[in-house]
Amino acid sequence: MSALQRLFKFHGGVKPAYNKEASTRLPIAVAPMPASLVIPLHQSIGGMPRPLVAAGEKVLKGQRIGGADGNVSSAIHASTSGTVVAVEMRLMPHTSGLSALCVVIEPDGRDEWIARQAFEFRSASPGQTRDFLRDAGVVGLGGAVFPSHLKLNAGKHGKLDTLVLNGAECEPFITCDDVLMRERAEAIVNGAVIMREILSAERVLIGIEDNKPEAIAAMDVAAAEANCKAGDAAIEVVSVPTRYPAGGAKQLIRVLTGIEVPHGERSTDYGVQCFNVGTAYAIYEAIALGQPLISRIVTVAGNVAQARNYEVLFGTSMKDLMALCAPLPDSDRIVMGGPMMGLLMPGDSVPVVKATNCILVGSQALFPPPPPEMPCIRCGDCAKVCPADLQPFEMYWFSRAKIFGKAQEYNLFDCIECGCCAYVCPSRIPLVDYYRFAKSEIWAREVEKEAADVARERYEFRLLREEREKQEKAAKLAAKTAAGREKAAAALAEAVKPAATPEEDAKKALIAAAMERAKAQKQEVHPENTADLTPEQQAEVAAIEARRAEIREMAKPHLRQDD
Amino acid sequence: MLNNSPYFLKPASVQSVMLRVLLALLPGIAAYVWFFGAAILVQIALASVTALAAEAVMLHLRGKPVMMFLGDGSALVTAWLIALTFPPIAPWWLTVVGVLAAIVVAKHLYGGLGQNPFNPAMVAFALMIVAYPSLMSQWPGVGFSDLAPQLNAIFGPRQLDAITMATPLDALRTALHTPEARATVAGVLGSDASFGNIGGKGWEWVAAGYFLGGVYLLQQRIITWHMPVAFLATLLVISGGFSLYDATRFAGPSFQLFTGGAMLAAFFIVTDPVSGCTTPRGKLIFAAGIALLTWVIRTFGAYPDGIAFAVLLLNIAAPLIDMYTQPPVFGHKNKPAARP
Numbered sequence: 001m002s003a004l005q006r007l008f009k010f011h012g013g014v015k016p017a018y019n020k021e022a023s024t025r026l027p028i029a030v031a032p033m034p035a036s037l038v039i040p041l042h043q044s045i046g047g048m049p050r051p052l053v054a055a056g057e058k059v060l061k062g063q064r065i066g067g068a069d070g071n072v073s074s075a076i077h078a079s080t081s082g083t084v085v086a087v088e089m090r091l092m093p094h095t096s097g098l099s100a101l102c103v104v105i106e107p108d109g110r111d112e113w114i115a116r117q118a119f120e121f122r123s124a125s126p127g128q129t130r131d132f133l134r135d136a137g138v139v140g141l142g143g144a145v146f147p148s149h150l151k152l153n154a155g156k157h158g159k160l161d162t163l164v165l166n167g168a169e170c171e172p173f174i175t176c177d178d179v180l181m182r183e184r185a186e187a188i189v190n191g192a193v194i195m196r197e198i199l200s201a202e203r204v205l206i207g208i209e210d211n212k213p214e215a216i217a218a219m220d221v222a223a224a225e226a227n228c229k230a231g232d233a234a235i236e237v238v239s240v241p242t243r244y245p246a247g248g249a250k251q252l253i254r255v256l257t258g259i260e261v262p263h264g265e266r267s268t269d270y271g272v273q274c275f276n277v278g279t280a281y282a283i284y285e286a287i288a289l290g291q292p293l294i295s296r297i298v299t300v301a302g303n304v305a306q307a308r309n310y311e312v313l314f315g316t317s318m319k320d321l322m323a324l325c326a327p328l329p330d331s332d333r334i335v336m337g338g339p340m341m342g343l344l345m346p347g348d349s350v351p352v353v354k355a356t357n358c359i360l361v362g363s364q365a366l367f368p369p370p371p372p373e374m375p376c377i378r379c380g381d382c383a384k385v386c387p388a389d390l391q392p393f394e395m396y397w398f399s400r401a402k403i404f405g406k407a408q409e410y411n412l413f414d415c416i417e418c419g420c421c422a423y424v425c426p427s428r429i430p431l432v433d434y435y436r437f438a439k440s441e442i443w444a445r446e447v448e449k450e451a452a453d454v455a456r457e458r459y460e461f462r463l464l465r466e467e468r469e470k471q472e473k474a475a476k477l478a479a480k481t482a483a484g485r486e487k488a489a490a491a492l493a494e495a496v497k498p499a500a501t502p503e504e505d506a507k508k509a510l511i512a513a514a515m516e517r518a519k520a521q522k523q524e525v526h527p528e529n530t531a532d533l534t535p536e537q538q539a540e541v542a543a544i545e546a547r548r549a550e551i552r553e554m555a556k557p558h559l560r561q562d563d
Numbered sequence: 564m565l566n567n568s569p570y571f572l573k574p575a576s577v578q579s580v581m582l583r584v585l586l587a588l589l590p591g592i593a594a595y596v597w598f599f600g601a602a603i604l605v606q607i608a609l610a611s612v613t614a615l616a617a618e619a620v621m622l623h624l625r626g627k628p629v630m631m632f633l634g635d636g637s638a639l640v641t642a643w644l645i646a647l648t649f650p651p652i653a654p655w656w657l658t659v660v661g662v663l664a665a666i667v668v669a670k671h672l673y674g675g676l677g678q679n680p681f682n683p684a685m686v687a688f689a690l691m692i693v694a695y696p697s698l699m700s701q702w703p704g705v706g707f708s709d710l711a712p713q714l715n716a717i718f719g720p721r722q723l724d725a726i727t728m729a730t731p732l733d734a735l736r737t738a739l740h741t742p743e744a745r746a747t748v749a750g751v752l753g754s755d756a757s758f759g760n761i762g763g764k765g766w767e768w769v770a771a772g773y774f775l776g777g778v779y780l781l782q783q784r785i786i787t788w789h790m791p792v793a794f795l796a797t798l799l800v801i802s803g804g805f806s807l808y809d810a811t812r813f814a815g816p817s818f819q820l821f822t823g824g825a826m827l828a829a830f831f832i833v834t835d836p837v838s839g840c841t842t843p844r845g846k847l848i849f850a851a852g853i854a855l856l857t858w859v860i861r862t863f864g865a866y867p868d869g870i871a872f873a874v875l876l877l878n879i880a881a882p883l884i885d886m887y888t889q890p891p892v893f894g895h896k897n898k899p900a901a902r903p
Contacts, residue, residue, distance in 0.1 A: 011893070016571065095567070172571075250893065262894025332565070339570040367570040372631060374577050375677035378836045380787075381575070388893040391841065394885075411892045419569035426575040427677075433567055 023307035037315030047073035079313035116290035142276035155268030159200035168247035171338025181215035185222035191280030374427035382421035399438035581636030591772030598765030600708030614642035644684035661687035733867035770826035777830025789846035797854035
């Protein structure tokens with residue numbers, strides 16, 4: 001750890017009670033194999049993987065059971081060996097209470113791996129490495145579950161200044177990264193070395209909040225070893241001040257490098273990229289050991305007799321996992337994640353997934369219901385703590401009044417929903433709920449607008465088509481009559497052969513010219529706005545045309561004959 | 564129904580904010596009582612009772628939960644500020660009408676807590692000084708601090724001449740404005756012991772009490788430094804500048820800062836979050852604007868003090884100022900150019 005590392009501050013932030021001690025007293029334990037595993041196919045940002053197995057099939061541990069759907073997606077694997085008993089809709093670990101397609105596996109108890117093989121990333125192209133990681137199901141384990149292979153791209157510059165490893169873990173109660181760093185520092189740093197090579201990064205900064213001295217010490221040792229091996233000092237462990245949300249990717253990048261990556265822009269364009277330490281560990285396991293992502297460390301904390309971290313296979317039900325920690329009788333809710341940003345679970349039957357960093361058991365005593373909401377007095381406390389430098393009370397005002405355009409003008413979509421504003425609000429206004437509401441309304445309106453645009457486009461296209469058909473008919477008719485006239489003229493010419501006058505020649509030439517024109521017109525008719533399009537747009541147009549043709553085909557029986 | 568994240572909140576409430584504001588007023592009130600007698604306490608009690616009653620009635624009429632809002636303390640803050648800006652020997656109905664105007668009209672008819680575009684206490688002050696200029700200008704001199712005549716002034720028939728006088732600020736303005744008097748600032752301020760050493764005998768200590776309370780509010784992070792500093796600095800610079808230009812016609816900064824309601828305004832009135840600006844730069848402009856207008860009205864206007872009018876004028880401008888002073892959001896300030 002360098003004393004010379006200059007740190008920057010991010011605006012705002014809060015210091016809630018951290019409550020991290022309870023779950024760090026004991027080392028990581030491996031959660032026992034459950035009787036059945038319910039593995040959702042959709043566990044990351046991006047496309048939903050296609051199921052690759054069917055009920056009745058035998059699978060091995062680490063076998064791919066969901067194939068990535070396109071590049072913005074990530075594969076899913078069997079967490080253990082056994083039999084697929086169903087591929088069906090099951091309740092998802094999300095507040096909405098919606099169900100999604102899951103592969104249900106009955107373990108055979110042998111826990112038999114597929115053939116594992118390290119991936120020679122040095123001899124592979126960056127594209128091949130990314131494909132490998134996509135198929136190994138590696139996604140961001142900080143909670144956002146963004147497919148990691150998409151971030152392992154040095155961007156337009158081909159190299160990176162700084163690779164940031166996020167070990168800040170700023171949310172109260174959560175300690176999964178803390179214990180991972182304490183116990184498996186070497187693997188994390190090995191992961192960082194691999195990532196650094198892929199990204200051609202100058203240096204690696206590992207940011208850890210200063211309330212985790214054990215983790216910092218362990219990581220320091222591992223980093224020193226790696227630096228010694230490499231003969232440089234590229235990897236540095238940096239202790240950052242404990243202040244929520246220091247573990248937000250953008251906040252940590254700011255603290256460590258002073259760079260602010262604006263909303264909607266790629267951090268690689270600013271020469272920096274940020275990964276969670278758990279992700280670095282997963283990348284190490286995938287590339288060095290050939291093990292796809294099938295488990296993770298999960299903190300079980302809150303209203304339980306013994307809080308602890310477990311290594312849990314994806315698909316294990318939260319109920320089974322919680323039972324290991326003996327939830328107290330007055331428990332009334334399960335939160336996935338921490339108390340600041342965590343999601344309320346619709347029940348305890350939902351499975352542990354890649355996004356599950358913590359299972360927080362709540363009670364009325366631990367998380368008392370908020371007092372009744374008072375009007376906003378514009379005290380500005382929310383603006384003081386906002387790490388995105390927003391004016392939360394203005395966004396609240398416009399969200400509440402449903403003036404969504406104004407809310408957007410006040411940068412609603414820069415809000416990271418960290419909850420600092422609601423945490424300090426003296427009027428106890430659930431501010432983040434208002435922002436979520438406004439965002440979802442805006443999204444819904446955008447979808448509606450898109451649908452309206454498509455409808456309008458269709459209507460315009462229909463007008464265009466009708467016009468074209470009319471012209472075609474007219475051209476055909478013209479051609480027909482022209483041909484008739486020509487025949488008649490020819491017959492006439494036959495009859496009075498020698499009397500071919502110059503007028504008749506002129507007439508013939510005129511007719512021929514008209515026919516030429518009609519032919520040319522027929523060929524020329526096409527919508528003008530498709531004249532110069534990029535290949536992607538052309539592909540899109542082609543796809544849309546294909547869909548339209550399909551729909552027209554389907555609609556044919558229902559249409560009047562003359563349409 | 565369980566709430567969404569965040570699941571635990573910092574212990575904070577509107578009530579705690581308001582109570583700490585009241586607490587911060589105590590040193591100023593103590594000095595007030597020491598120099599000018601207990602009449603101010605009577606006025607505070609009168610204003611508080613009226614405010615709470617008016618608040619309860621309005622909440623009931625508006626169909627709001629009465630007990631929840633009555634306990635928030637905001638009506639008490641308004642009441643205390645009215646009592647502290649009105650003359651302590653004002654007749655009881657003057658205070659009552661002022662408080663009713665503030666609570667009923669300026670607060671609840673505009674939508675209640677958090678919705679009022681104008682500072683309610685300043686609405687009350689402006690209204691009453693326009694309607695009853697002479698009653699609003701009768702202040703007790705130092706030494707007339709016996710409770711009996713004061714109570715008589717508040718509740719009895721008015722025989723005030725014996726114990727009242729204009730405030731130092733008012734007296735100076737009147738003297739300087741009288742055409743034939745050819746008075747100078749030094750001449751006026753030196754003419755009477757009641758002008759004290761800095762800003763009027765006794766008043767300078769009350770102002771010091773408010774300053775102390777303001778420091779407490781800053782320490783508690785209920786207010787930020789922007790408004791008090793911008794207000795006091797602007798008043799200091801402008802009065803200092805004009806005093807340098809012509810010390811016979813313009814009173815200096817120490818008098819301006821420690822007289823009238825300047826200190827109370829700097830920490831307790833200008834800083835009202837509901838009706839003021841909220842962005843850091845907006846706060847500076849807002850408070851500086853109030854100070855400027857205050858000085859103009861004090862120096863050239865016809866009223867004893869200009870703070871109320873200045874505040875109301877800037878209240879109108881606050882949303883506009885806020886709109887044009889939005890701070891840059893994360894990633895948009897001194898934006899590092901993406902590498903070429």
